[in-house]
Amino acid sequence: RTVDGRNAIITDSYATPANLHDSRPYLDRLDRQCERFGFDVWGVGLDAGYYTAGICKGLEDRGIYGVMGYRRPNKPKGYLPKRAFTYDPETNSYRCPQGQKLIYATTNRQGYREYKSNPTHCQDCPLLSQCTRSANHVKVLTRHVWQDSKDRTDSYRLTPWGKALYKRRQETVERSFADAKQLHGHRYARLRGLSKVREQCLLAAAAQNMKKIAQILARLLRLKSLGMPGLQRRIRKWARKLALLKYWQSGQEYWANSIAN
Known part of the structure; x- marks a missing residue:
């Protein structure tokens, strides 16, 4: 399931077989949404299960x-x-x-480079029991050919904008999926067969989108009915709340610094 970051409108819902991980069709579904809706996507927030070399490389490309x-x-x-x-x-x-040194030996079919140690150096190593259980005293490490893309993608998680983007997941896609489970029968598959389960997912997504769009339209109509004076009063009220919040935060920082000193 994919939702947009502004209004949490569901833009894609796709069911996969039980033996196929959700991360496998992700890039194809992303391309489909960008092509169909004309999205100009600059960033995505994903669950830890999507942290694979293929997805990291595909997003960079x-x-x-x-x-x-x-x-x-x-x-x-x-x-x-x-x-x-x-x-x-x-x-x-x-x-x-x-x-x-662990020197490069080969690349396997899964795209992982294998690095192996010299057994003559490892057999007398004091850390051998903590390093490997290999009978021939050879330590083997693997590194994906797209590991650099994974490392760069992982670094985004620690940036301020990366933390803010990932935090939006709990307000958008996580909440949307929780509503689907609690209110729209997503805890169980009501029908048999992959095609019928996909129909169930799409119907639930359509119902949620209609409710969400109705809420957005009602909010816009309510602001329109207030008129310009009413809208200005509402903005001033929000500004006062924001000023009080900043004042409270500055007070908290002052007391924290006083206690620290």
């Missing part, structure tokens, strides 16, 4: 900034994490905490 949730890496308990190994782009190799 389209000139779109992707902000994705953080996924904690899985590692066996008691073993060194991958971040303990330093990658050197000039030599295309990794360096372990003990200073030994």
Whole structure:
């Protein structure tokens, strides 16, 4: 499900088979929306499940900034994490905490480069028990051919605008999906077959969009009925609330600094 960031209007709803991850058709669905609705997309906020090399590379090729949730890496308990190994782009190799190199060996069919250590150096290493369980004492690390795109995309998550964009997810797509589950029967598939489930998703999205559009139109008509004087009073009221909020925040900062000092 995809919604726009301004009014939370659902722009796409697509059901996939259970054995197909949601991230697989994402780029095709994004292209379809841009082509059909003429969207000029500059940024997207995605769940951590979409943090894949293919999506990161595809977004970069389209000139779109992707902000994705953080996924904690899985590692066996008691073993060194991958971040303990330093990658050197000039030599295309990794360096372990003990200073030994892991040299590029091959690229597998999934697009991952494999880097292997020298077993003669590793067999006497004091960190061997925390590094690998390999019987031949060879440490193997993998790095996707599009890992640079993943690293750049991950850096957007830590920027101020990236945090603001990702925060909008809970106000737009997360809320939209929660309403669909709670109010529009999205907890269960009511019919059998992929095509019928897609019909159910589209009907629920259409109902939600009609309700959302009705709310937006009612809000616009209410502002129009106020007239210019009424609209000016409403703006002044909002300005006073904003001034009070800023005053309260400055007071909070003052007390925080006083306590710190």
